[in-house]
Amino acid sequence: MNVHVREGKDVMQDRLLLVEDDTHLAAMVSDFLHENGFHVEIENDGKLAAQRIVHDRFDAIVLDIGLPSMNGIDVCRSVRNQFSGPIIVLTARGEEIDEVVALEVGADDFMSKPVRPRALLARLKNHLRKSDAQLTDEDRIIVGDLVVTPARRQVTIAGDPVDMTTAEFDLIEYLALRAGSVVARKDIYVDLLGLPYDGLDRSIDLRVSRVRRKLGDDPNQPTRIKSVRGVGYLMAK
Incomplete structure (x- = not known):
């Protein structure tokens, strides 16, 4: 049977949207996650990110709070009912109120900046395993x-x-x-x-x-x- 599938590693890659307006940080995190099996797309604008999360097919979202046009908290709140995959929010170090609010609006996890790529990778894999395990017939x-x-x-x-x-x-x-x-x-x-x-x-x-x-x-x-x-x-x- 001639089934049309995505070629190469993309067949097994989880598709991730990284929402971050710091271009240096976004490139660093994206490169690391790509090297570890993810297909990563970057968005630096909050409103555009919310639209893409709803209309495109992503397996997970990594979402900064401080974004142009719409902050990460509002993005998470606006898409949570339409996106079932894991959302990990990036917060400024020590901003406990951001962490609490992020969880209240539906984020699955949070990480304080500066981002540690290996820790982020571990959390993404853990949440994606849980997401897959929760899918029943x-x-x-x-x-x-x-x-x-x-x-x-x-x-x-x-x-x-x-x-x-x-x-x-x-x-x-x-x-x-x-x-x-x-x-x-x-x-x-x-x-x-x-x-x-x-x-x-x-x-x-x-x-x-x-x-x-x-x-x-x-x-x-x-x-x-x-x-x-x-x-x-x-x-x-």
Whole structure:
């Protein structure tokens, strides 16, 4: 089966957003974490960080408090209900009030600056292990060897990660939740795009084609996502 997966070490890398406006510190921490198996992206603006945390797929967040446009406490508060992964807040040395407030708004842990990269790495690994251990079968949608994990927006086939865009993930989650049942094209269109179906738009069909390709499904004789002529689609159990 020709499954589309991310190449190289990225297949096993946890994706982390480092929110820090000190460029020297951010580069130092990023390099160290990258050398130890993380894919790290850096953001130096609080409001932009909040948007990225909600809309992108990250496994963990390292979040400084003193940020432009929105401080780290407000960022944590604004995203906590929409991000289930660990958030570690960086505080100034001795600022106990920051540490208390950070935990109250949903941070999983805090570290005082100056940051000790090895200690940060150990805490990240510990929290990610806990996060994975807390995921049960109730948190996953399992269809044969296909596993969809909504909380982490991840898709795997036989344990191998499959790289999906946000739109593609939304589609496969929608179909997996209804596996074994025929789903009308117009219902998919309305539920995923929030627009009435005009009978002509083929954007959902194109999205299905892309998802099939990434799942290694034969476009001529698909076995995972089947077309139901004149109606819509069926994800086979």
